[in-house]
Amino acid sequence: MQKPVINVNSEIGTLKSVLLKRPGAEIENITPDTMARLLFDDIPYLKNAQLEHDYFAQLLSDHDVEVVYLDDLVEDVFNQSSDLKTAFLQRFLDEAGYGLGTTHNALSEYLESFTNNELITKLYAGIRRNELDFTNDSLHDLAGRDAANPYLLNPLPNAYFTRDPQATIGNGITINRMTYKARQPESLFSEFIIHHHPRFTGKVDIWRNRDNLTRLEGGDQLVLNDHVLAIGVSQRTSSKSVEGLARELFANPSSKFDTIIAVEIPHNHAMMHLDTVFTMINHDQFSVFPGIMDANGQMNIFIMTPGPDNTIKLAHRNNLAATLKEVLGLSEIDVIETGNGDAIIGPREQWNDGSNTLAIAPGEVITYDRNYVSNELLRQHGILVHEIRSSELSRGRGGPRCMSQPLWREDL
Numbered sequence: 001m002q003k004p005v006i007n008v009n010s011e012i013g014t015l016k017s018v019l020l021k022r023p024g025a026e027i028e029n030i031t032p033d034t035m036a037r038l039l040f041d042d043i044p045y046l047k048n049a050q051l052e053h054d055y056f057a058q059l060l061s062d063h064d065v066e067v068v069y070l071d072d073l074v075e076d077v078f079n080q081s082s083d084l085k086t087a088f089l090q091r092f093l094d095e096a097g098y099g100l101g102t103t104h105n106a107l108s109e110y111l112e113s114f115t116n117n118e119l120i121t122k123l124y125a126g127i128r129r130n131e132l133d134f135t136n137d138s139l140h141d142l143a144g145r146d147a148a149n150p151y152l153l154n155p156l157p158n159a160y161f162t163r164d165p166q167a168t169i170g171n172g173i174t175i176n177r178m179t180y181k182a183r184q185p186e187s188l189f190s191e192f193i194i195h196h197h198p199r200f201t202g203k204v205d206i207w208r209n210r211d212n213l214t215r216l217e218g219g220d221q222l223v224l225n226d227h228v229l230a231i232g233v234s235q236r237t238s239s240k241s242v243e244g245l246a247r248e249l250f251a252n253p254s255s256k257f258d259t260i261i262a263v264e265i266p267h268n269h270a271m272m273h274l275d276t277v278f279t280m281i282n283h284d285q286f287s288v289f290p291g292i293m294d295a296n297g298q299m300n301i302f303i304m305t306p307g308p309d310n311t312i313k314l315a316h317r318n319n320l321a322a323t324l325k326e327v328l329g330l331s332e333i334d335v336i337e338t339g340n341g342d343a344i345i346g347p348r349e350q351w352n353d354g355s356n357t358l359a360i361a362p363g364e365v366i367t368y369d370r371n372y373v374s375n376e377l378l379r380q381h382g383i384l385v386h387e388i389r390s391s392e393l394s395r396g397r398g399g400p401r402c403m404s405q406p407l408w409r410e411d412l
């Protein structure tokens with residue numbers, strides 16, 4: 001492996017480079033009827049969502065963070081090679097259920113008629129059934145047809161949550177098999193740029209690839225330090241994936257990771273990933289939503305470490321703070337409760353991603369402005385908090401950590 005191009009050995013090291021996706025036309029293809037399966041609870045107003053996102057990007061740039069747009073990287077590769085573009089389109093259509101037949105041919109021809117920039121916008125935005133005029137005379141298409149769906153190609157409105165389709169860990173990455181159909185195409189883009197963009201080709205360890213059939217999402221993958229990960233066992237990440245990743249990381253000589261804490265959280269939409277209820281904000285400070293614990297403050301946590309002959313040792317724990325102290329070698333930690341642990345404010349602010357902080361340096365975070373109780377509490381605990389506007393972005397149920405994929409953090 002050459003000089004690394006990805007370096008993420010913590011959740012808090014000074015952020016130097018990050019992958020974003022600005023919300024685009026895909027947001028305007030959410031309707032009340034499709035909202036639930038597209039994993040939205042409301043329809044954001046695109047113009048303001050973009051303004052809010054641009055503000056987020058500007059704040060990052062102002063702090064010396066390189067902002068890289070995922071779709072720009074895809075376009076770079078399309079511009080370099082029309083063969084790679086065609087192969088990508090074929091795979092995209094194949095996974096959408098149009099491997100061959102009349103619809104495949106019509107869609108292919110339609111997509112190839114755009115400039116590369118427009119094409120990428122289109123792939124994210126989706127294609128409506130009535131956008132193309134063709135006669136469907138293929139059994140292949142008739143069999144797989146879902147006439148109730150207004151789209152031939154579904155929009156990908158969750159693409160601005162760049163945290164989830166892949167996850168950077170150390171000098172490598174996992175390219176994730178997403179849980180729901182609504183998000184599965186997103187990691188095709190990640191796979192494409194990691195394999196083909198000159199910034200990454202041959203320079204990144206791929207810890208786990210997209211061909212795995214068990215679900216894994218980046219919102220559940222937290223890099224606590226240069227050898228310890230926390231991974232949520234959640235609505236989106238299965239225990240099988242956590243074990244598979246542990247096997248890979250423990251056995252691969254390029255990996256320094258030797259401890260994974262698998263943290264079981266409730267399986268629901270309000271807290272679909274571990275980072276919606278738990279983030280690291282300083283060496284010894286964490287934001288936690290207490291609703292993930294039972295009335296006695298307990299939960300299911302498994303510490304995984306390498307055993308003899310490629311086995312994995314499992315140790316059960318039930319207290320999050322005690323487990324963090326144990327695996328991070330800390331004598332004390334500061335657990336800051338979302339909404340100050342209040343029975344109403346806590347769940348309200350968690351719903352709008354009050355726990356989902358993005359650390360840009362130790363003790364310095366970006367949060368949504370609407371979570372003012374949690375933000376004030378963070379300040380009282382000595383954290384430097386930068387607030388971003390959040391009326392529209394929050395409607396997709398993800399916050400600053402969800403909207404960002406670090407590519408480089410300074411080592412601690």
Ligand SMILES: NC(=O)NCCC[C@H](N)C(=O)O
Pocket residue numbers: 038039040158161163164183218219220272273275276396397398399401402
């Ligand atoms: N890491 C995150 O928690 N990402 C937020 C993803 C929200 C998106 N609407 C989803 O349900 O997948």
